[in-house]
Amino acid sequence: MRSRRPAIDSQSVKADAVVGSDSRGFDGGKLINGRKRHIVVDTLGLLLGVMVTAADTGDRAAAQVLLERVAHAHHRLALTWADGGYTGLLVEYCLATLALVLAIVKRSDDMRGFVVLPKRWIVERLFAHPMHTRRLARDYERRTTSTEAMIYWSMTLLMTRRLARPHPARA
Numbered sequence: 001m002r003s004r005r006p007a008i009d010s011q012s013v014k015a016d017a018v019v020g021s022d023s024r025g026f027d028g029g030k031l032i033n034g035r036k037r038h039i040v041v042d043t044l045g046l047l048l049g050v051m052v053t054a055a056d057t058g059d060r061a062a063a064q065v066l067l068e069r070v071a072h073a074h075h076r077l078a079l080t081w082a083d084g085g086y087t088g089l090l091v092e093y094c095l096a097t098l099a100l101v102l103a104i105v106k107r108s109d110d111m112r113g114f115v116v117l118p119k120r121w122i123v124e125r126l127f128a129h130p131m132h133t134r135r136l137a138r139d140y141e142r143r144t145t146s147t148e149a150m151i152y153w154s155m156t157l158l159m160t161r162r163l164a165r166p167h168p169a170r171a
Helices: 059-073 089-098 121-132 144-164
Strands: 007-014 025-027 032-041 047-054 079-082 101-104
Touching: 007 059, 007 121, 032 059, 032 121, 032 144, 047 059, 047 144, 059 089, 089 101, 121 144
Parallel strands: 007 079, 079 101
Antiparallel strands: 007 032, 025 032, 032 047
């Protein structure tokens, strides 16, 4: 069996009024007051791990914890793709501690707006799916573990739809 090559990214989501100030923050880059979803997916777009934090939590700090969880659960991981927000000491930490190569996929300086980047489009596509689930369009949960459970539930629905879909006969 081939080793999985996951991708990691984060998404900031607005929080409802019921979300307490202890688990809510302000993401200055996206100008969102709420929470941040950190997600690791494999090359098929299947969820390997999720962690929900306050929106002001840095991507590198959350990725260190999340990649450690995912690496312990999935022992065959060798390479993970990430965007430019995950550079710095996290790359050395992953290599030294987790024996995991963190490959940074950067966009060129002359690109404007949203551009599909190789390998990272898989995790970007996954972020669109929970937004179709009404309960995940915003963060309505009081606890971050409840939000994580809702994301796992939403991804279970996606995976069962993929399994139930009729496949064309292979020649």
